Amino acid sequence: MIIEGIVTTIGPNQQVHIAPMGPIVDSEMRRLVLRPFRTAQTYRNLKVHPEGVFHITDDVSLLARAALGPVEPAPPIQPASAVRGFILSDACRYYEFGVRSIDDREERIRMDTEVVHSGRLRDFLGFNRAKHAVLEAAILATRTDFLPHEEINSEFRKLGVIVQKTGGEQEKTAFAFLQEYLARVVRLAREAHAGVRP
Amino acid sequence: MIIEGIVTTIGPNQQVHIAPMGPIVDSEMRRLVLRPFRTAQTYRNLKVHPEGVFHITDDVSLLARAALGPVEPAPPIQPASAVRGFILSDACRYYEFGVRSIDDREERIRMDTEVVHSGRLRDFLGFNRAKHAVLEAAILATRTDFLPHEEINSEFRKLGVIVQKTGGEQEKTAFAFLQEYLARVVRLAREAHAGVRP
Numbered sequence: 400m401i402i403e404g405i406v407t408t409i410g411p412n413q414q415v416h417i418a419p420m421g422p423i424v425d426s427e428m429r430r431l432v433l434r435p436f437r438t439a440q441t442y443r444n445l446k447v448h449p450e451g452v453f454h455i456t457d458d459v460s461l462l463a464r465a466a467l468g469p470v471e472p473a474p475p476i477q478p479a480s481a482v483r484g485f486i487l488s489d490a491c492r493y494y495e496f497g498v499r500s501i502d503d504r505e506e507r508i509r510m511d512t513e514v515v516h517s518g519r520l521r522d523f524l525g526f527n528r529a530k531h532a533v534l535e536a537a538i539l540a541t542r543t544d545f546l547p548h549e550e551i552n553s554e555f556r557k558l559g560v561i562v563q564k565t566g567g568e569q570e571k572t573a574f575a576f577l578q579e580y581l582a583r584v585v586r587l588a589r590e591a592h593a594g595v596r597p
Numbered sequence: 598m599i600i601e602g603i604v605t606t607i608g609p610n611q612q613v614h615i616a617p618m619g620p621i622v623d624s625e626m627r628r629l630v631l632r633p634f635r636t637a638q639t640y641r642n643l644k645v646h647p648e649g650v651f652h653i654t655d656d657v658s659l660l661a662r663a664a665l666g667p668v669e670p671a672p673p674i675q676p677a678s679a680v681r682g683f684i685l686s687d688a689c690r691y692y693e694f695g696v697r698s699i700d701d702r703e704e705r706i707r708m709d710t711e712v713v714h715s716g717r718l719r720d721f722l723g724f725n726r727a728k729h730a731v732l733e734a735a736i737l738a739t740r741t742d743f744l745p746h747e748e749i750n751s752e753f754r755k756l757g758v759i760v761q762k763t764g765g766e767q768e769k770t771a772f773a774f775l776q777e778y779l780a781r782v783v784r785l786a787r788e789a790h791a792g793v794r795p
Contacts, residue, residue, distance in 0.1 A: 400725060401763040403724040455722075455724070457723075462724075522721065523720065525653035525690075526653070527600055564599070567624075
């Protein structure tokens with residue numbers, strides 16, 4: 400089963416790096432298989448320092464922002480206890496892990512990790528359709544390079560209805576952030592297309 | 598904000614009645630606004646005995662089955678502590694409530710309830726796209742009376758891909774159950790349509 404959450408790793412300047420991640424997990428959350436792309440900062444960080452923290456959170460605002468670039472301002476963090484790494488203080492649960500093996504023969508890396516310490520900070524809200532709609536929208540927003548923009552726009556319209564109908568402020572703000580990002584990408588693509596016309 | 602969960606009420610024979618429900622909740626989960634349809638057994642039960650229990654759960658198998666009829670075999674239950682009602686023992690969290698007011702002038706009833714006791718039994722798994730796909734499929738499956746079957750089938754195909762890609766056994770079994778239900782409804786509708794031909 401795949402759980403969508405957030406991984407923190409330590410970057411080249413020892414600062415925290417925050418990235419969304421959908422590891423394959425077992426039912427006891429003892430082993431997490433991370434599958435970052437070769438180009439991902441998380442992969443590069445874990446090659447240098449093979450420890451990090453996986454978080455389960457219902458904060459779709461953070462998930463959406465982390466999917467599209469550095470999160471600024473950075474969310475509250477605290478030091479992990481069993482690894483050298485950082486815990487997101489507002490997460491629901493966290494899993495401190497060590498990388499046990501790396502298979503980087505393919506574009507999509509496979510990192511087998513072992514959870515060495517875990518904890519819970521608060522409850523995960525539960526099934527809110529708006530939160531999931533934001534998550535799906537964030538995934539789409541990371542795929543503007545290879546999915547047709549018309550298709551993404553059409554999905555965004557459907558997801559937006561669910562966000563308005565079932566979401567709170569956090570979901571509406573996060574969705575608006577993704578909409579603005581998408582509009583910017585679409586506009587830049589159109590301008591680039593216009594610019595290369597003979 | 599709307600959270601999708603499960604409400605238990607006491608039925609005419611004093612047995613537990615289990616139904617999916619998406620109440621409007623406040624951030625502290627102190628008040629839940631239930632909005633059952635006039636035809637819902639939950640509404641009829643709460644008119645007679647105005648107490649029940651709302652549950653947050655990640656068990657999409659139970660959600661899917663409860664959406665489409667009586668759940669058999671019934672899941673494990675235990676008596677509620679502050680109201681006369683039943684707690685689903687496998688739920689993540691529960692909120693025992695009393696109905697404070699009912700507005701039944703519209704087809705969609707509005708019941709304002711107050712949470713008088715709550716508890717947690719286990720963690721909600723987190724964001725799993727397959728679980729949410731099953732939830733969306735279950736909602737679609739309850740709308741076969743008024744949504745075009747072709748549209749539902751088309752959505753099911755997309756949701757099925759997510760279930761296979763990100764789900765575990767529970768999600769795959771629950772989705773197969775919904776697929777079978779949908780196939781049966783579509784077949785019956787075709788047969789009925791063929792039967793009334795001149």
